[in-house]
Amino acid sequence: MTGSKLIPLSGTVPGTPGRKRSDEAGRASEAQFRLLMDAMPQIVWMMRPDGQATYFNQRWLDYSGWSLKDSLGHGWIGLVHPDDSLRVSRLLVQACGGGEPCEIECRLRRADGVYRWMLGRTAAQSDAAGRTTQWLGTLTDIDELKQSREILEKDLAMNRIAGRVARLGGWAIELPERRLIWSDENCLIHDVPPGYQPTLEEGIGFFFPEHRAIVARHVQDCAEHGIPYEFVLPKRTATGRHIWVRSIAEAVRDEAGKIVSIQGAFQDISEQKEAEARMLALEARLTATLESITDGFCLIDKDWKFTFMNGQAQRMLKRCPEDLLGKILWQEFPEAVGTRIERECRLSMQEQRTIRLETFYLPLKTWFHFHIYPTEAGLAVYFQDITQRRTEQAQLRLLETAVSRLNDMVVIMEAEPFDASGRRIVFVNDAFERQTGYSRSDIIGKTPTLLWGANTCHPEVERILSAMDNWQPVRAEVVIYTKAGKELWVETDIAPIANVSGKFTHWVAVERDITERRQQQQEILSLNGELEERVLLRTAQLATATRELESFAYSVSHDLRSPLNTIHAFSQLLLKIDGGQISDKGKHYLDRIGVGVKQMGDLIEGLLALAQLSREQIKSEQVDLSNIARRIEQDCREREPQRQAQLRIQDGLSAQGDARLLSAVFQNLLGNAWKFTSRQSLAHIEVGSESGVDGDTVFFVKDNGAGFDMAFAHKLFGTFERLHSPGDFSGTGIGLATVKRIIERHGGRVWAESKLNEGARFFFTLGRKDGAQTSRAT
Incomplete structure (x- = not known):
């Protein structure tokens, strides 16, 4: 069928003007049609628009045990399971009333009284005027498939939740440092070497740009408010591979309830997304009629020639009817010669018996499930692509193996308590046997009370049982006992497992040995008192030393000015009075003295400025940073009018400070940008702001100048530290130290990025106290 019209197997199209079929040709066509219907693995039926059945194929008669007369009189609805009968009748009435195809799953009684699940499809046939002339339907036995699917979905759900609770592909963010840690499994998911530890910004950078703000918001909400989250988004790995991941995370709190970290996991669900896409395409094809059923179907005569193939067979075999009809099977598919496919097909034809087999066809890289039915004319072959099912089964086995080999203990229990002692254990992994000494035969069928002892905290156990009674996940730390009587502290995560219908069927517990950690915690607690006293004492000593050092630096810098001015004055006086008697070499020495005095003066001024930064009070007000930058630009251009420079200063930059x-910050940063671009034919300098990951406004100064090697970036903001020689670029090495001191006094931070000879980018933030940091673009 195509749409709702039958395609005849031979002869002319019914109703073609000027063409009349003979009775003999009609009977031959009818016989060929019935042969085709009887050879199909499905039950085929027809009925008039008034609901009267007019045809059933042989497979219906075999299945129901009814005669054709009884079948035409009662129809197939009479064998539908009582629980499904009303729903099926309503769907058929609705389909007949609207003239639309419909699809129904129901249970149908077999001749031996057994009910089996059937997938029913029906479609209307219409005449040239669009009136419905009859209904054509099929019933496909899906009982084994339905049962297998339920079992497979149950097993997949159980192992998926076990893997999720075990944090496969885990990660953590330590707060407040916002340091990101990845597990080795997570590194493999992202195509980076095990041990790779990205920054939080780099980790979020694996998501696509349009999704990064969403991820950052989830992380921020979890870090600040403890809101757990779960989402599914695409990512790009380090090698450029596109993947889909499910991300789950929750906040970890200390004993005081403070959020100290975020723990989560990534699950690569790329194959699942691909499977979902394939399933959607499959569902679309299921709505088609007989010509487009999801299973391939073809007829082969006794000479091994193709006489019929449906649309699905064409797609599976990647061949069109013109290429195959009338052609010999073994000539068109020579790779099948000598394989199990050929042997079973020949055996079916020789012994006239039905054969089923699963086999892999290499040229198409596909697993097929074949149903081969012998007919009087040859063979009817019905086949399915089961590649995905085989892949899922392999993945299930792989997941079961992975769970059994985890270092953490995994325990699965029944959903409901067996008796007063609790829920019985139905599964433990290898790690459980290793760490407790109990074998599977010792523990399976027993309850967790076997692991409890004198020091097991009963209030904590009661809390766990209460959560389980309310079907809530729970985390706890408890003492259990090995078979040898040794105490183990374990951190346990317990969660319920639900089947497809939402009914809870089991509990899964993942337990980690934390005995050593608990011992260390006790040692840390015993040292806390002494450590706090030490910290307070050292803090006071450090504050005193800092004040003395600042006072000393200010005094020394101030006292050095007087002898320095004397040296400069007498050297100039000597040059003025006895300049004519001094040799050229002497004059050179006097010039060197002058240069040294100036450099020393600059250093003293820098030291005084640094000392004053720590002593002066900050006068906070709203500051127009764009105006400051433009004023400094004007000063630079007036000093060096011959320079070719392009400066872009963002409008509306402002901050509280x-x-x-x-102004000193921008004087140093813009002054450096101007200085280090002096060797460029056209200098490019940009001043602006952008939004940081944590919501702060990040100000920046960028240039295309000499740049620096990031290997020495740790020296960049130190006092008297220079990354270029005085012969290349002048300076004292105090400017960036001044910038760092000012930014820190404003509660912000400053950093830089650069490559040698590719320019530099300086970034800084200012404190967010009482909305002190703002930036607007106009």
């Missing part, structure tokens, strides 16, 4: 100190 000390105007004089923030």
